[in-house]
Amino acid sequence: MAMDYFTDERHESLRAEVREFAEKEVRPHVARMETDRQVEFELSRAIARRGWIGVTIPREYGGLGLGHLAKTVIVEELSRVSGAMGAVAQASQLGVAKVLHFGSAAQRHKWLPRFASGESLPTIAVTEPESGGHVLGMAGTARREGDEYVLDGRKWFVGNSHIGDVHGVVFRTGPGSRGLSAFLVESDRPGFRTGTLGSQSGLHGFSFGEIVFENCRIPAANRLGRESQGLDVAYSSSTLYGRLNLAAVALGIHVAIVEDTVRFAESRMLYGKPLSHLSNIALKLGEMQSRLMTAKLAAYHASHLLDHGKACDAELMNAKLINTEYTLDSARNAMEIHAARGLQAEFHIERYLRDATHLYPPAGTSDVQRLRLGQVAAGTYGKQWSVELSGLAGWAWSELAQREAQAEADAERSMRATLLSIPLAG
Incomplete structure (x- = not known):
């Protein structure tokens, strides 16, 4: 059920590539994933190595630069075979977003190529056990000590919790709605650990669990955006x-x-x-x-x-x-x-x-x-x-826009050539 008025040949080629991977590499493991109910590390890494996590990352950072429609196609095709593996891809994209939109130049140059190549899997962690969907009710804290922040708290229902390499977390640095700040935390930092996986009834193979911060120290340079921009x-x-x-x-x-x-x-x-x-x-x-x-x-x-x-x-x-x-x-x-x-x-x-x-x-x-x-x-x-973020996002799909402009120019040249080839009535 292709929608040709939205997708072009690049999208459909990508669809065929992902569908072939899903049928050959994922489907044979689905029954085992349902039975074992364990985190699927290898398949998750295989998906990342295909470069699909970098679909919205600009080519200058090693990404595909194809935008959100291509991302939708990738997640759709993986989910057609395994909702769990589709969830792995979509959760990683949330981790990409925070660096694309709020990362400094140094953070973008460091992390986006790693996300695009599959070397590192990103996550985003906001929800806490006590506050749930009430973001302003979060109690986890990040306190500034010199050139470091010290993080303490727990995050729950984190997509890719147990396979993520760098977690984008939001913690409280002050009171009120402007008292939240965001940080990048590598999974090998002292004071960071994974907690319970939870007991979800579905999406078996996908980790949707807990991560814990106990006196976890990170450089101040790991803050995303300004302090107070976490919300x-x-x-x-x-x-x-x-x-x-x-x-x-x-x-x-x-x-x-x-x-x-x-x-x-x-x-x-x-x-x-x-x-x-x-x-x-x-x-x-x-x-x-x-x-x-x-x-x-x-x-x-x-x-x-x-x-x-x-x-x-x-x-x-x-x-x-x-x-x-x-x-x-x-x-x-x-x-x-x-x-x-x-x-x-x-x-x-x-x-x-x-x-x-x-x-x-x-x-x-x-x-x-x-x-x-x-x-x-x-x-x-x-x-x-x-x-608000259209300007920041623009360069993430600039290749797509350039390709569309080129296609329009080619079509116009073709039409002119056709008209010139038609004999004039005389």
Whole structure:
């Protein structure tokens, strides 16, 4: 279900590359990942080594420079085979965002090439056990001592918690909303350790656990942006990257749900005909297909706007809302069509449902998205992060813009050549 009016040959070539990798390198391990429920270190590193974590990183830093739509395609195709591996890719992108948008020149030159090559996996860590989604309620502290900061606290529900090499963390440096600051913390720093993995019901193979800071000292040069800019780091990463990334994971799972359910309905015989020929089943399949088309349109449209520096906070929220809700709805329809077989692991439906459920809370539940969209409708929504950071983000997709301009110029030259070749009537 390619959307040619959004994607070009580079996107579709990338899609084919990721799909081949997912089918050959990931799918053979999915059953084991479900059984073992262990962090999948090797596959995660293999994904990073393909350079896909650097898809939004400019070429001058060793990245692909292809932008957010290409990122959506990568995460979608990985998630079609394994939601867990799609989650690995999307969580790393959150770690990229903080350095792209708030890193100093020195931090960008140090870390972006490492992210792009897969040498280092980044994370972002904001949520704390006691405060949950209430960012301003965080209690972890970072106190300045000379040329160092000393960090103390715990972060929970950290994507890639146990495989990350450098963690972007937000801690309290003072009171109130301007009392939060962001830092880069390498995983080999004394005073840093990983905590519990948690007991998630889905996305097995993905680490979504705890990291702990106990008198952890880091150089002051590891601070991201200005002191007191931590809230901006947290909110912008969630808005610009988190919502769209999770939409892409949901989209890939949704594609798999529809593909597997259609395959089952065509092969399962009932009353002497394929299940798909029964009108009530055909109606459910049609509804699932309609949801998938709408969800894909929402995700691709938001990606396209973000790549072109347009105001699109609302579209990013809607992409997350539509994709998570519609994927869960289609998973329930798939369960109805499969009946008891949907509970059996070999049919995958129960895995899709469990994995999709894990996408509901991060970056704001559906009600959070609805609340923000209500503010957009009423004209009371606050800072537009897609506008605020459009200048900073511009060079991340400059190659894409240059390629589009070149394509337009080539098309215009071709049209002129064609017109000149047409004999004049005389």
